[in-house]
Amino acid sequence: MIPAAFDYVRPASLEEACHVLATTGEEAKVLAGGQSLLPLLRLRLAYPSVLVDLGRLPELHGVQDRGDHVFIGALTTHDEVMRSPVIREHVPLVALATATVADPAVRHRGTFGGSLAHADPAGDLPAVALALGCVFVTRMTGGQREIPASDFFVDYLESALDPGEVLVGVQVPKLGAGWGFHYEKFHRTAQAWAIVGVAAAVRTEGGAISEARVGLTNMGSTPVRASAVEAALRGAPSPAPDGNGASNGGHDPVRDACGEAADDTSPPADLHATSDYRRHLARVLTYRAVRAAST
Structure with a gap:
């Protein structure tokens, strides 16, 4: 099927992305890897007036060891997550679950943050985030906030993200020895x-x-x-x-x-x-x- 018509915006910075989302509100959808959103568009189960592509924002990529937790950028692909030595060493449950996501083609395009923000209860990663007590870091015009996983998933395909808010990354606590x-x-x-x-x-x-x-x-x-x-x-x-x-x-x-x-x-x-x-x-x-x- 063919998606309904929409405008396409590809921001060059996180600030620009937040501004676009703040001005378009609930009429916009964020595009990350597209593995969850594009099927909804094709089936016309989602019909945004604006599609905001975050693909040019390098600050949303990568895995960082931050002492008591591992920070995973929202645009880090599933394949990058499951192969990361930092994740395998410190938060191996994330790597184990990510390796079961769909198939290699999807894992090379789909993103860690996109899967979580999609908030599908049948997805593998939301249950992992809940069990580990992850914290979702977001950015909006004029500030940012941290949302515990226990508050992030609101209902079926519905998260606590506001219309003008971008998921920047996820803090995954290190549980330690034993x-x-x-x-x-x-x-x-x-x-x-x-x-x-x-x-x-x-x-x-x-x-x-x-x-x-x-x-x-x-x-x-x-x-x-x-x-x-x-x-x-x-x-x-x-x-x-x-x-x-x-x-x-x-x-x-x-x-x-x-x-x-x-x-x-x-x-x-x-x-x-x-x-x-x-x-x-x-x-x-x-x-x-x-x-x-x-x-």
């Missing part, structure tokens, strides 16, 4: 959205789980933090490597805790899965992700 990470995903094909995905970060100490962070993909209109699972995992014995549970007569407290993964969720029902099937997948995949992250 943490393990895993991203588990169930999907039909490499190019398809996740039917359900689970981002898990687990800290073990003295043979037990001392802290866990779990984010769920496609289990509601926004990414979901599995707080019931996180609370239930605290103090549970670390899973045995052989998959038979902790050495306590076969009973597995980790499996029991992960059985609460679907609590307080509202998974969608569509052509790919019913709500009940997604709840089942959430329990199974959470157990797999937590085991992989803690063993």
Whole structure:
């Protein structure tokens, strides 16, 4: 299909981009890698009057080690993210999840910030950002602000970004020693959205789980933090490597805790899965992700 007509602007600076967005308001759409926006334009599910292309803004690219966190520029491509030595060393969950995004063609064009700003709950990265407690750094005319991931995702395809605001990058906290990470995903094909995905970060100490962070993909209109699972995992014995549970007569407290993964969720029902099937997948995949992250 052919998109509806729109004006095209390619700002030469971040300040110019903010000015254009401030003057056009809700009628404008920001173009980053285009892997999420262009299909919406072609299907006429989005019909902006102005398209603001950020491709000429080098300050939005790159990965920086900033001591207690890693800063990822909004226009950094998925391929650059998953190959970055800084990300692999300090925030490996981001690299693990990014490597599952679509296919190589999409990962070479799609951007880290664009995927997050798109705010699709079926996307892989929003659940990761929520689990890790990322902070979104934005710029608008006359200032900037920092938005915690817990406040950034408002509803389906809706973020906390104001019409005149540009996502500059994302601060990803370094969790430090003792943490393990895993991203588990169930999907039909490499190019398809996740039917359900689970981002898990687990800290073990003295043979037990001392802290866990779990984010769920496609289990509601926004990414979901599995707080019931996180609370239930605290103090549970670390899973045995052989998959038979902790050495306590076969009973597995980790499996029991992960059985609460679907609590307080509202998974969608569509052509790919019913709500009940997604709840089942959430329990199974959470157990797999937590085991992989803690063993």
